[in-house]
Amino acid sequence: MKQETVVRLRVTVEGTVQGVGFRPFTFRVAQQLGVAGWITNSSRGALLELEGPVGAVETFLVRLQTEAPATAKVDRLTVEPASPMGETVFGIRDSEGAGARRLVVPPDLAICADCLRELSDPMDRRYRYPFLTCTQCGPRVSLITDIPYDRANTTMSRFELCMSCRVEYEDPTNRRFHAEPIACPACGPRLALWDVQGHEVAREQEALQQACEIIRQGGIVAVKGIGGFQLWVDARSDTAVQRLRLRKTRPDKPFAVLFPSVSAVRESCRVAPEEEVLLLSPGAPIVLLRQRNHSGLVQSVSSNTPFVGAMVPSSPLHHLLMTELQGPAVATSGNRSDEPIVIDEQEALVRLAGIADAFLVHDRAIARPVDDSIVRVVEGETLILRRARGYVPRSIRVQAPLTNGSAMVPILAVGGHLKNTIALAYGDRVMLSQHLGDLSTLEAFEAFRRAVDDLQRLLAVQPQVVACDLHPDYRSTIFAQEFAERHAVPPVRVQHHHAHVASCMAEHNLDGEVLGVAWDGGGSGSDGTIWGGEFLIAGYPGFRRLAHLRPFRLPGGEAAMRKPWRCAFSVLWETYGEKGAVEACAARQSVKKEGDALAALLHRGIASPWTTSMGRLFDAVSSIAGLCDEASFEGQAAMALEFAAERYEKNVPGDETGYPFAVMRNDGNQAMWVADWRPLIESLIKERREGSSSERIAYRFHLALVDLIGQIAEHATLPRVVLTGGCFQNVLLLRLARRRLARAGFTVYSHRQVPPNDGGLSLGQAIVAAHRSGEK
Template sequence: MNHYHIHVRGLVQGVGFRPCIYRLATEMGLHGYVENSNDGVLIVLQATDEEKEHFVQALPLVAPAVATIERIDVEECPANCTYDRFEIASSRSEGDEITRVSPDIAICPECLQDRRRQPHRKDYPFINCTHCGPRFTIIQALPYDRAVTTMSDFALCDTCRSEYADVTDRRFHAQPIACNRCGPAYTLCDSGGAREHDYRHIVSRIASVLTGGGVVALKSLGGYNLLCDADNEQAVTRLREVKGRYAKPLAVMYRDEATAAADLDLTDEERRALTSWRRPIVLSHERARHARWLNDGYHSLGVLLPYMAIHYDLFEAAPSLRRIVVTSGNRSGNPIVIADGEAHDLFDPQVDLVVSYNREIYNRVDDSVVCEYDGLCRPVRRARGYTPEPLHNLQSTEGIVAVGAEQVSSFAVGKHDDILLSQYVGELSRRGNLGFFEESFSHFARIFRFRPRCVVCDLHPDYAATVWGERYAAEHQLPLYRVQHHHAHAAAVMAEYDLAGEVLALCLDGTGYGDDCTIWGGELLRCSRSRYTRLSHQPYLPMPGGDVAAREPWRMAVSLLYSLYGESMPLPHDFVERIGADRIRLVCRMIARRINTPLSSGAGRLFDAVASLLGVADFNRYQAEAPQKLEQLAEGSAERLYPFDPDNPLDISWLVVAVVDELNRGIPRSEIAGAFHATYAAMWCAEVVRQAAQQKLSRVVLSGGVLQNKRLVDRLMNLLRQAGLQPYLPAVVPCNDAGIAVGQMAVAAAWLEERERKR
């Protein structure tokens, strides 16, 4: 009989993996033990070689659905002792090795049933098992055991303890296990200061307030949410005032899939994402406009399904409620609130009820957002249900801190050859979000036993992330590396798809600090992980007022036409009426005299300009409002093309002349928006094809915030494939700036490897 050490790496803790191993070994009559270690799961197996082979082959087949096995290492070892049974041993924590940490998992169907049939869990709202429940939001350290989670304050009752120890039970070694006798509980506080602790009464009160048009602050998995009846315009208006979010679309939770499907044209892929254990917000097309106050100017709506027991109970208690607004509990632009005291200070005077529970949220996370692009639901905001799943990198990432970008901020830390991307943080120019960034970085460093050896940041000198990275590097006496913004965008996609060598990279966004100190954003690069060459770009346009032009698209509309036509620019009559001739003349003088008018090749600025010319939006009340509404305006229009110069596809003058001409001829603006999208995609495809032939490259990575435009992306991907090229669009990492940290780390890892080779 031989002894084998079988080391399983991946997402194998907190998902019921060890009980599956125990049952498999017991069924096969094998002896030994299985234990959690900080770098995965270790199995010591006493078996013949043939039995060992059968056991290893069966591991992926018996693993829980949420588990992910990345690697299985088998080593034959000397037999120091013999085993007379198979058992689950205590967890072991040694060194700085780590295993994957599970994201939070939506309540499973079996637990929903257990709430009805188990006496000690009758209606219990915090029920969970090895297949579901809180994970990342409660974990404080590895290996994943109750003692290092925020459940450590709750001592198990005798019944839960017996389930925890019973290998045949679904809650065997489920770390957050609890019931009505020993687990966390809700507390309700109303606007008059009265408190309620009975759960059924709390649910009834919330349901009554929501159906009556009220607003509720409810503590969710990763932070507080604000809730109201989505079909009550006055309630939604009030919620917007509480949050300070007056225009941006709101996400809606439906009571079930059937109710959502009645309102939305859900694709099969959207249904899969909507009902998955991750339970993200899914952006989907509405069949009809039921409530413009939710998403005025949009044909799409962000929807999600219940993922906590209390969500199901609320809909059951309020049969008239079809759907409720569920949005982050914060003032707009600030981090989601997790502390109960802060929630009461912020919401008590403004909402009808504040409902909390007495378990701490250690890691705050917002709801994730996904959208279907090119046949796959891809993350727009990566948070609950996804964080902290790692990405594999071709080079070692050990000790690298990547601080990311500014507006859609996420950071990353490197362990071995993994990139651990943080949850969505938000715009770092906000002091509260910078605090969230620092808090989360501290938590990541503790959980993943991270020891920094270098810092990597963006080239932009004024990014808060760059300033933080510079200070952190100086304080810890670490080397600091700077990566160009669009090189990072490209490298993030290369890291996700394990691409080596050189590729073409089409990077379309609004802002990225360039090597020439201008603002880049419509770029075609030839790049590897370690270097890049800028092959071509959109023509530069002045940004009158600098960053103000990104907030006021009308300025870019003036810049676009002034750059092409000069003083005789043919501005639409309604545009002049909206903006005012005096303001337009002032901007023209700024451009002519080059006063505070930095140059930008940003694709986002071109979309801003066209959106304003078509009367879609002259001001961005939130990030990318104008380009998003321009895409929505094009909904349903035919994809006809304007002419452009095939020898110089990026000459946008042809496109601008066509748009202005059709505006003057009274062509419907939705048709112009559709033709603009189709032509813009065709122009870039022609340029990529031209450069691909010259550079002798066929792989094309695509990234940047403008590529969140579904109409543009779907057309681009089809055109590139038809041209015989292989396009890569990120499917795990957001293509917006939340993915920048991944690219920064991939570039820095390549640089460090090259430096080591030269030694």
């Protein structure tokens, strides 16, 4: 029999292939196939050389992609021929640190089934150990301090492995082979309970049990998790939850709830199969679920909303706490309002003083804050609302980033002011940071600056362009200007809604032009006003404004965002004049107190900027419908309108129609069409006076918006429509709009990998800047 030809190949594997058991997987496959060579971690991913019979090597390459560990992700294989060297064994080499970097560390992953069994096994040496992990699970990005991903480059480097852990770490057949955070009770991090002065009052299992007792007694415990602190209280105690709201200055915004198990979630919430998959996924996000009528949770947890942000334990520590508590607990971000999540126990004593009654801490340092991700399911598909733990640092790969076909120069994009993320674009991908939050406080801005430095350092990338929003007063924009001057790189200012559309286009690797429906609370327009109800003919290099809402004023500027009744007063003023607006709001105490001052602002045009914001129109309608006059958190009024519409939808008659918009051609230069909402307001007021319910008004308003989208799409005559911006976090609006457009023959795109809100802006900014740079 003719002997099969021996070949040698050099293979570069890019993607999430470090810290997920990829090297021991290749070792086992090589042994099974009789393939020789080696594998090592490199700054680009994994580097292999394979030698053996051509059939065996080809089979190896197939299995490399089809049988890789579930938490691995192979983005690209590059194969080059090499000269056979006569090797007969396959080995695992030490990591290489040189060369162009790719951030290939996996996200922080929920505890796997194997580790969970060990956690519960009294005969296992890691029984009830809060920090057990393996290559299939555990902290990753929250621990890494440098690339490549090796123990020496993590915050675990200070913990020297004991002999038993060392044997596992060095055994290629063991699932803990090069599991960098590996530890056990003999050599790893330790748990402790501190009082509010930082004095240790208990250690290890006693610390855990005392923390649970404090929670059971109605206290608030700050728990140091994988990516930062959380504030825990009993979700079945109204007194405890109200105390947390008071201390955290969070009067209405719903809290996330940690349940002991999926079965416990089902007792409180309706769980669809797709939602259960998300709850149990390695990312283990917070999933917004519809609450049952008798959920067992106190009403103050969700503040009268029909949904609960539910999650199940993602770490060994969470499992142990839930096992001890045997019931749901509020587990909300460990911070004060508008501040970043706390990651250091000494810092927690200061920044969470007056909130927490005790601190459950450990001595494993957190390299960077990683908050919980939040998702919803829309018609079986995942909609990410906050992209953090479990989803970062996975990059967005762009197949054809530039019109000239070249790769992107390194670009730093600094996002917006709310729900901030930053991004670094290089080559053919964009790496987004974790959710950083609002940049309203100095603490938040300092966290933003650290994140910028952190991402550049990890990737070893020096940006050649910096992209930002048009708004001159955003802290991110001011930072971008300073960065550009300091590093002598060009700044690229990207219009807010163009960035939204480009972000969704980049997710789907769209080219050419689309109709972008970009609806949100507001962003600086190229005419100096506040936009937010936009229809853009957009591609990556630029856009033109096809249509927008009829402008109205925001009396008091940002104060109108916190007081939806002001938005209502403004649209009523535009519809009926001053007298009609006052009459329509006559029963409102707020108008009686502040009506004259508000009228003076509108008369004189002082502190009342013009806006086309769909988000503020939502606020106005929510107030007129009697649902929300004052908001303590962003989106509260719009959420109330969405949930009211959903309640009505269950029993909607078949002939229900939306309120009318008047879509008129615009003689100005800003857009071809203007959507006049005054007929809508007139119909709504008439119906309200006739006694129509808030729910019916809310639903007909949603139908009106969907009809408007369809009408403008017909005018645009483009086959592809992108739905983006914070308003499309509204699942009812998104679902109805997608169905309406699909029936009319349009191809509809919405967000799947990044949020539709401002958390996705940095991706869009980076892509727009790349195209503008590529054209020069």
